[in-house]
Amino acid sequence: MEKIIIKEFNNKFILNKEFYDKIGRIGKIDKDYIILEPEEVLYCIKKGWIKLEGINNFLDFIKKYKNILNMKKFYVFEDLRNKGYYLDIENDSIILYADYKKEKVLYYVYPIYENEFLYIKDILNFMDSRNLNKILLAIIDIENDIVYYEINKLFL
């Protein structure tokens, strides 16, 4: 498959809407365009689906966009996407959907590395700021395996 050329303006990654299905419904449609987050672009580059001017490979992209790239989000996006789930990245969240229509949200995902601490206050703020009673905690280990836990707020 010929690689699709993606454009970047002020750290925003843009593709023509016609490619939406070709890149597996990744990104958000805005009028005639698809807006991709850097983690989504990195995923597509790794898959060999898209090409960005001045970027020859995965590592080039990481080096150039290290200031806007969140690798925790990328690892979770990659893992779940490779398992067939549909996701979006927005406002510092990873959203996991029930299916390709991206209408029903299953979880907002909270990623964390195994060597970090889980701050209760951060979890509660994450839930409260999005008005959620459940989230998916994604713990990324040093071998890049991810284990998932559902956290439910109960009213007992």
Place this chain on the structure above:
Amino acid sequence: MKRVLYKDNIFLLEDNVLYFYEVLYLLEKNEIEVYDEKNNKLDINYFLKDEKIKLYYNIYKYFREKGYHLGTGLKFGGIFRIYEDIKEHSKWVAIPININEKIDIYDFLAKNRVAHSTRKRILYCVKDNNNYIFLEVRWKKL
């Protein structure tokens, strides 16, 4: 009123060892009296000076007064095991925690692994001023 002896961090009624937090509950309700080895009478505040015991006791009391049954959660990596129905297996392994505390991920994983393997769920009982927030954790296969 029954007299309970407090010795070496254990409550004794004759030759029976009583469950620590149940004794505190009965003590607070004035249903028993507790004495130390020198025959000094001890009130609940003597025990609640310890902040950890106070945190744990308040959770014990919270659930007990809502009709749940509680026992020690030691074997399951937590503070309490909580039963919705005493005839069934316990549902949760409770871990009382203050809202400003942090959890070590390795500790989180170990506790959840034990809970999952015994068909229970970890329940973090988060104290936020005078309120409690309950966070139930379950492993999710994706």
